[in-house]
Amino acid sequence: MFNHRTTPTKNYTPLRNSVLQDHRLTYAARGLLADLLSRKNGTKVDIKGLSSACPDTQQAIAKGYAELVKYGYVVRRRVKNPDTGKITTEIHVYDVPQVAEAPEADLSLITPSLSSPSLGSPSPFPSGEKTGETNPPSHTPPAPKAAEPEPKVPGGRLAEIIEEETPETAQCVQILAGLGRRYEQLHLGRREMSTLIPMVAEWLRRGATAAHIYQVMGAGLPPKVNSPKAFLTYRLGDKLPVPPVLAEQASAPVAALPTCPECARPGLVEGVCADCSGRRTAPAPAVSGTQLSALEQMRRDSERARAAFKASYA
Structure with missing residues (x-):
């Protein structure tokens, strides 16, 4: 490549090679x-x-402008007029990056005033005209903000329950972690485990084993669990x-009923039953045929009366 340059005497703009060769910028941003x-x-x-x-679209120019703001070639400053109170935005363009990676949102509202010399007056725009200055105007970057302390995570004490060195707690944590390893739908976080430890401990106190808990918690598990x-909590x-005392009572053998020594039939009281001792009352006398025919006649009369009554309301 061969360059052919001329020496302009007017209407020219001097540019640094570092600007034209800043590889962080696209060619659109450099132009x-x-x-x-x-x-x-x-x-x-x-x-x-x-x-x-130019032929470029507004989107292309906006993208290049954002690059210049990002790398400190363009700085936007909001200035408030002390006399009128009107706020305007000044665009300062530099041929040397002022603040590397300076986001536009960090620029604060600047109110120039004679009583605050530390703010100074806005720097003039660099131009292509010869001013006799050897150094370009500089911009004092804003002081970095003090680092804010990290907020405390709520419920820190709740999470510390897991770290208590007790055999029972350690076993409960191991069981809950094992559930997450066996079933990915039941993976639990550190703070979530802290509220389930007392429930798992109650299972262990009632005689349940880790294998029993895994079997019951994983039975019929859906493919997706939104909140493990x-x-x-519901399934535990x-x-x-059942408590061990009640389980022992339920499994205890039932006492056998007393039996009659004569016929060996079970009864409610000990000793000879009523049939064997002759204490049972005699059966009711049989009904004669005349009495049966009278009862049948009464039943038929009742059915006819009921049918007539229904027919009257039909």
Whole structure:
């Protein structure tokens, strides 16, 4: 490649090679920066006006402008007029990055005033005209904000329950962690385990083993569990085993009923039953045929009366 340059005497803009060769910028951003530096101080520019003077779209120019803001070539400053109180935005364009990776949102509201010399007056726009200055105007970057202390995580004491060195707690944590390893739907976090430890401990006190808990918690497990903590809370409470004392009472053998020594039939009281001792009352006398025919006649008369009564309301 061979370069052919001329020596301009007017209407030119000096640019540093570091600007034209800044590999962080796209070629569109470098060209936009050169265009902005070639304009006079006080020129009003916006994305729409720049896009009307070139084939690039507004989106392309906005993207290049965002790169210049990001790498410190363009700084936007909101200035409040002390006399009128009106707030305006000034765009300062530099040929040297002022603040590397400076986000536009961090620029604070600046109110120039004679009583606050530390703020200073806005730096002039660099231009292509010869001013006799050897160093370009510089911009003092804002002081970095003090690092804010990290907020305390709520429920820290709740999570510390898991770290208590007790054999029972350690066993409960091991069982809950084992559930997450066996069933991925039941994976629990550290704080979630802390509320389930007392429930698992109650299972262990009632004689349940780790294998029993795994079997009951994983029985009929759906393919997706939205809240493992809520699922285990319900199942640990709903499937809680019977206390050992009640289980022993339920498994105790039932006392046999007393039997009659004569006929060996079970009864409610000990000794000879009523049939064998002759204490049972005699059976009722049999009904004669005349009495049976009278009862049958009464039953038929009742059915006819009932049918007539229903027919009257039909």
